[in-house]
Amino acid sequence: MSLQTGTRLGVYEVISLVGVGGMGEVYRARDTKLNRDVAIKVLPETFAADPERLARFKREAQVLASLNHPNIAAIYGLEESGPSAGSGQAVSAIVMELVEGPTLGEILSAHGSGLTAHAGLSPTETLPIARQITEALEAAHEQGVVHRDLKPANIKVRPDGVVKVLDFGLAAVMQTGSSADAQMTNSPTLSMQATRAGMILGTAGYMSPEQASGRAVDKRADIWAFGVVLYELVTGKRLFEGETIAHTLADVLRGEIDFGKLPADTPVALGDLIHRCLDRNAKSRLRDIGEARIVLEHAIAHPEAANLANLGNPANLGNAANLERWWRRALPWAVAGAAVVSLGVVLAVWRPWRMVARPPEMRLEIITPATTDPLSFALSPDGTQLVFVASGDGPSRLWLRSLSATAAQPLPGTEGAAFPFWSPNSRSVAFFGEGRLARLDLGTGRPQTLATVQAARGGTWNADGTILFTRSAQSTLVRMAASGGEPVAVTKLDPGQTSHRWPQFLPDGRRFVYYAMGTPETAGIYLGSLGSEEPRRLAAADTAAVYAPSGWLLWGRAGTLVAQRLDLQSRALLGDPLTVADQVGFDGNGFSGAFSASAAGLIAYRPTSASRRQLQWFDRAGKLLGAMGAPDDGGLSSPRVSPDGRRVAVWRSVQSNSDIWLLDGTRATRFTFDAASDRYPIWSPDGSQIAFDSNRKGTRNLYVGLASSPGSETLLLESPQDKYVSDWSPDGRVLLYGTRDPKADWDQWMLPLGGDKKPWPFLNTNFLERIGTFSADGRWVAYQTNQSGRPEIYVRSFTVSAPAAVPDRGTPNPGGQWQVSTAGGIYPRWRADGKELYFIAPDGRMMAAPILVTGATMEPGTPVALFQTRIYGGGTENAQGWQYDVARDGRFLINTALDDASAPITLLLNWNPQAK
Numbered sequence: 001m002s003l004q005t006g007t008r009l010g011v012y013e014v015i016s017l018v019g020v021g022g023m024g025e026v027y028r029a030r031d032t033k034l035n036r037d038v039a040i041k042v043l044p045e046t047f048a049a050d051p052e053r054l055a056r057f058k059r060e061a062q063v064l065a066s067l068n069h070p071n072i073a074a075i076y077g078l079e080e081s082g083p084s085a086g087s088g089q090a091v092s093a094i095v096m097e098l099v100e101g102p103t104l105g106e107i108l109s110a111h112g113s114g115l116t117a118h119a120g121l122s123p124t125e126t127l128p129i130a131r132q133i134t135e136a137l138e139a140a141h142e143q144g145v146v147h148r149d150l151k152p153a154n155i156k157v158r159p160d161g162v163v164k165v166l167d168f169g170l171a172a173v174m175q176t177g178s179s180a181d182a183q184m185t186n187s188p189t190l191s192m193q194a195t196r197a198g199m200i201l202g203t204a205g206y207m208s209p210e211q212a213s214g215r216a217v218d219k220r221a222d223i224w225a226f227g228v229v230l231y232e233l234v235t236g237k238r239l240f241e242g243e244t245i246a247h248t249l250a251d252v253l254r255g256e257i258d259f260g261k262l263p264a265d266t267p268v269a270l271g272d273l274i275h276r277c278l279d280r281n282a283k284s285r286l287r288d289i290g291e292a293r294i295v296l297e298h299a300i301a302h303p304e305a306a307n308l309a310n311l312g313n314p315a316n317l318g319n320a321a322n323l324e325r326w327w328r329r330a331l332p333w334a335v336a337g338a339a340v341v342s343l344g345v346v347l348a349v350w351r352p353w354r355m356v357a358r359p360p361e362m363r364l365e366i367i368t369p370a371t372t373d374p375l376s377f378a379l380s381p382d383g384t385q386l387v388f389v390a391s392g393d394g395p396s397r398l399w400l401r402s403l404s405a406t407a408a409q410p411l412p413g414t415e416g417a418a419f420p421f422w423s424p425n426s427r428s429v430a431f432f433g434e435g436r437l438a439r440l441d442l443g444t445g446r447p448q449t450l451a452t453v454q455a456a457r458g459g460t461w462n463a464d465g466t467i468l469f470t471r472s473a474q475s476t477l478v479r480m481a482a483s484g485g486e487p488v489a490v491t492k493l494d495p496g497q498t499s500h501r502w503p504q505f506l507p508d509g510r511r512f513v514y515y516a517m518g519t520p521e522t523a524g525i526y527l528g529s530l531g532s533e534e535p536r537r538l539a540a541a542d543t544a545a546v547y548a549p550s551g552w553l554l555w556g557r558a559g560t561l562v563a564q565r566l567d568l569q570s571r572a573l574l575g576d577p578l579t580v581a582d583q584v585g586f587d588g589n590g591f592s593g594a595f596s597a598s599a600a601g602l603i604a605y606r607p608t609s610a611s612r613r614q615l616q617w618f619d620r621a622g623k624l625l626g627a628m629g630a631p632d633d634g635g636l637s638s639p640r641v642s643p644d645g646r647r648v649a650v651w652r653s654v655q656s657n658s659d660i661w662l663l664d665g666t667r668a669t670r671f672t673f674d675a676a677s678d679r680y681p682i683w684s685p686d687g688s689q690i691a692f693d694s695n696r697k698g699t700r701n702l703y704v705g706l707a708s709s710p711g712s713e714t715l716l717l718e719s720p721q722d723k724y725v726s727d728w729s730p731d732g733r734v735l736l737y738g739t740r741d742p743k744a745d746w747d748q749w750m751l752p753l754g755g756d757k758k759p760w761p762f763l764n765t766n767f768l769e770r771i772g773t774f775s776a777d778g779r780w781v782a783y784q785t786n787q788s789g790r791p792e793i794y795v796r797s798f799t800v801s802a803p804a805a806v807p808d809r810g811t812p813n814p815g816g817q818w819q820v821s822t823a824g825g826i827y828p829r830w831r832a833d834g835k836e837l838y839f840i841a842p843d844g845r846m847m848a849a850p851i852l853v854t855g856a857t858m859e860p861g862t863p864v865a866l867f868q869t870r871i872y873g874g875g876t877e878n879a880q881g882w883q884y885d886v887a888r889d890g891r892f893l894i895n896t897a898l899d900d901a902s903a904p905i906t907l908l909l910n911w912n913p914q915a916k
Contacts, residue, residue, distance in 0.1 A: 104152035120236035132163035227277025383600030395843030396874030432456030462509035502544030588653030622867025
């Protein structure tokens with residue numbers, strides 16, 4: 001159950017959602033009686049009807065109440081109330097100590113992203129943390145409580161260094177005997193009901209072998225989990241991390257434990273402790289966690305002794321680092337008192353252990369459902385999850401795939417989503433869609449709208465709770481709190497630049513990389529900062545960049561994914577680019593790439609074929625009639641059918657240069673040749689001319705050229721604001737174009753082509769109005785606007801004469817206004833006789849609304865779905881304008897994402913650029 005800010009549970013008032021812990025949603029709340037902040041864990045309403053889960057939730061409160069220790073998060077009470085306002089559901093919640101600070105998982109992710117010798121923590125960092133964990137477990141074990149889900153995500157480190165063990169929600173009072181009931185209670189599948197739901201009791205990678213095999217467990221299960229956590233702290237790598245849960249459990253039961261990965265500076269006592277905790281034979285395993293505490297306390301008090309102790313113990317010879325230290329100490333004695341043959345024997349023994357090979361690079365494929373937006377996917381920072389846009393058999397929306405699972409699941413409420421990005425703790429996903437930036441806290445219900453946007457251009461989220469994103473196609477980067485608020489500008493356009501997009505924070509949460517569109521001299525990848533540092537251009541590139549661990553920057557160049565080291569001190573790239581993968585997909589018009597990198601080191605990418613499109617003809621029933629040209633991987637976009645239906649003008653990118661092209665079904669002919677970016681072609685009513693926009697002078701201005709004479713274009717309108725052509729009036733007298741008001745958003749203006757040629761505003765409001773289109777008789781203009789909070793299709797009446805005086809902002813255009821779409825819509829197009837208006841629904845369906853005109857008024861009918869499309873971008877407006885057109889004979893020409901757009905996403909594991 002999701003609680004709103006201000007909701008009261010007894011004396012507690014909810015402030016904000018913190019995340020998901022164990023079985024419940026966790027909120028920050030205020031104890032209004034004692035004036036302190038607390039954490040409230042609320043049972044989701046989906047669990048409320050399950051008596052077994054409810055009983056286990058209450059048992060968590062009872063278990064926590066019995067534990068009173070400075071290293072265990074304290075419980076203050078159990079709140080149970082009647083139905084909450086607006087939900088009709090009862091609320092059960094545990095009131096707990098609010099623990100500030102990151103989890104160990106977050107610390108490891110952040111540490112592994114830095115320029116360190118290895119991804120793990122140093123011994124001086126590890127030992128105090130490990131000691132406090134043992135003290136918490138020792139206190140729990142003395143009360144007869146086994147945690148059974150100890151892992152880095154359940155351990156927090158406060159800013160003062162105090163460690164708190166959280167989430168005893170899976171703990172159970174230790175049972176004696178070996179009855180069938182006891183074994184069932186401790187099984188990874190708690191009950192038949194849990195088995196059907198696929199619920200695993202505990203986290204697979206941290207389960208003890210006896211727990212993974214369904215046998216009864218005792219405190220030695222926690223000792224095993226502690227050993228796994230300790231291994232991860234020291235190495236920075238998960239010990240058991242299979243492709244699926246089944247693979248992970250198999251590794252827990254039988255997989256080889258590579259103690260050779262322990263770094264060279266690991267104290268011998270610590271390495272020996274890890275060995276003893278990770279003995280699969282529970283009878284041979286360390287017997288009591290208190291013994292581990294004693295070892296750690298001694299190592300902290302006597303660091304040199306910890307490094308020298310037990311060097312002769314054969315158990316330590318499995319640790320390559322220990323053996324190397326032994327060899328360094330033994331070498332002088334060997335030289336003085338042993339023969340050369342003996343030294344050779346020692347070297348023969350030592351070298352195979354010393355030269356422990358890194359894990360080899362591996363590339364695995366993730367199959368996804370069909371998608372019309374193959375570039376929209378993102379790895380979670382912890383490298384355990386993948387979110388992507390796909391439709392499958394339903395609407396286009398976000399899907400979530402845990403990399404330990406075999407299948408992905410759609411995320412409700414994300415229909416029409418695009419370009420997702422993650423919170424730093426990997427528990428929330430932000431995305432764009434339906435004219436908004438939204439946030440979905442996983443497992444908590446519906447998405448929360450954070451801000452309105454014109455079109456998706458990427459976002460990023462840092463550990464301080466700041467989101468950096470772009471609000472429209474021609475804008476700078478803005479920042480806002482992850483909980484919402486008013487966006488504030490962060491960057492400003494330099495001369496020659498037209499927009500900033502696709503930001504990504506670096507690990508420090510202050511600096512970020514982004515892509516600047518503009519002239520060849522100003523476009524490319526930049527390094528920016530939330531501070532006072534001036535942006536620095538890093539490289540010219542075909543796509544934006546992502547940041548990978550150990551300081552590597554990845555971006556697209558000529559269809560290849562390349563990487564180059566980023567030196568943050570000099571704010572420059574070092575060395576030469578390395579090839580990571582060939583034929584990786586990218587959007588040559590929007591400058592985004594089909595690749596992602598996690599803070600944990602995992603890289604994902606999709607091949608070039610995943611972005612191929614083709615213009616295809618369909619009839620009213622959705623039957624494929626043919627194609628206009630061959631499949632295209634040049635970012636084909638914004639098709640417009642000529643008045644005679646024989647040719648199509650499109651915007652496409654070849655060798656990173658965006659131009660207008662003409663297709664006739666047999667050949668593709670280039671219409672513009674300038675090195676600048678030319679976009680959004682519109683035919684004149686008689687088909688003799690083509691208007692478009694271009695940034696040849698920095699700002700996007702309007703141009704027009706003869707359709708029969710490619711390269712003959714002339715400047716039509718120049719002004720300080722960016723512009724694009726929306727439509728040409730049927731009588732040829734007026735151009736309808738979009739322009740951005742610096743104080744508001746996109747408006748629709750009219751440019752008379754005769755007389756004084758002075759533009760005037762047609763739709764001039766505080767909302768976003770885009771992609772206007774004239775009816776065949778020129779009396780009506782259909783357009784999309786976000787005035788209702790999401791894109792909808794509206795119609796206004798139109799007269800060619802400009803108003804006597806330009807109305808003030810917010811004054812409605814003279815004439816009526818009618819809403820046509822009822823559940824969202826983009827890209828309006830008229831039927832040739834004006835009796836229907838077409839548009840694309842959020843789920844990608846082609847919609848048709850009947851239009852009844854009576855005198856000076858009109859009456860839109862109820863929209864009906866004609867057929868499901870595979871239109872590029874689905875039902876979300878993207879960076880490349882409209883994606884279909886309607887010929888005068890009623891055929892639909894749709895920019896279709898081809899079936900190979902569902903090409904697998906490749907996961908690159910153990911990437912080792914130093915070895916290349």
